[in-house]
Amino acid sequence: MTTTLVPVFAALGDDTRWSILAALGEGDASASALAERMPVSRQAIAKHLSVLHGAGLVEPVRVGRELRYRILGAQLSATARRLDAIGAEWDRRLAAIKQIAEEL
Amino acid sequence: MTTTLVPVFAALGDDTRWSILAALGEGDASASALAERMPVSRQAIAKHLSVLHGAGLVEPVRVGRELRYRILGAQLSATARRLDAIGAEWDRRLAAIKQIAEEL
């Protein structure tokens, strides 16, 4: 499962979505429930949840007539591993270039 | 140095900026140099570099009259560590909640 990396970052690049994620970190919740303790409308939150779902960061869970969302920490950890690998690769390459430059 | 996390993700949530980062991963380059091998104007790239600099992902380096940019892999690794910690914390909390629910 190699989710595309960019949409995940785009999803994480918004304060409101972090507020939602922080709230979900304390337990599953529906868009309506989240809207009650946040300064934005239910529909706005529903859209954000859709984006987060598209990024694989949350998943919907039906509970009776309400639709709760569960946070997926594993996806975040997986993203972190890929980020770390990319950063390390950059530093490795640049160190190699510096090495070659010094040998001239 | 605790850079704010959200701008970093916002910076990474764009395909063009990833292209720029990929190019810089092979060595420092100026906005003009990058514009020659990319399908966007120099000014567009300059703006992207400004965003990346604001996020602490690149740093400017003066070389004569040109302004090259160097990629900072360490910032990416630092971000990765924080991401991983957050993801792990979410999973830990949700596991605890599940545990409590089962004990009822």
Add this chain to the structure above:
DNA sequence: AGTTTGTGCAACTATTTAGTTGCAGTTTCC
């Protein structure tokens, strides 16, 4: 000195997106 090359600034366009309100459809509960 004059030409080239690279950067910086400003104005403008177009697309995306975060947010809203309003209404229709369903499931649950009394």
Add this chain to the structure above:
DNA sequence: GGAAACTGCAACTAAATAGTTGCACAAACT
């Protein structure tokens, strides 16, 4: 059956942003 509570869809507004072009300025080279 009927009211209440959630969800889903659609249209709209406002702000942010990715992109452009044009021009002015400074440093380097011949």
